[in-house]
Amino acid sequence: MIFAPLFVLIFVLAFAGVGYLALKQLQDALKIANEEMKKRNVNISSSGAKIGVPEVSREEYLDKTQKAFVTAMEHSEAKGFSAPRFISKKPAGPKRSRSNKSVNDYEV
Numbered sequence: 001m002i003f004a005p006l007f008v009l010i011f012v013l014a015f016a017g018v019g020y021l022a023l024k025q026l027q028d029a030l031k032i033a034n035e036e037m038k039k040r041n042v043n044i045s046s047s048g049a050k051i052g053v054p055e056v057s058r059e060e061y062l063d064k065t066q067k068a069f070v071t072a073m074e075h076s077e078a079k080g081f082s083a084p085r086f087i088s089k090k091p092a093g094p095k096r097s098r099s100n101k102s103v104n105d106y107e108v
Contacts, residue, residue: 034044041052 037044041054043050043052
């Protein structure tokens with residue numbers, strides 16, 4: 001009769017021990033994951049997550065944006081689309097004669 005309560009006590013202690021070890025492993029994994037996320041400028045706390053943006057100068061941002069835009073325009077295949085002058089590899093506009101004609105007189 002004494003074995004039944006002892007058996008239950010051992011079972012409960014074993015279950016609590018396994019639960020404690022699982023909790024400890026989970027906490028360690030969360031701590032490591034949190035540290036890795038901080039390295040990537042993501043701060044996770046009890047109040048929420050904050051994503052940090054690395055410092056980029058305005059000029060660098062505009063250069064990268066313009067490069068991506070120009071690359072996309074050069075690779076586009078839209079029918080009837082005329083690329084802006086800074087992308088076009090052909091001379092911009094019609095040729096003008098070298099005579100003393102007015103600015104509005106062009107040869108086509």
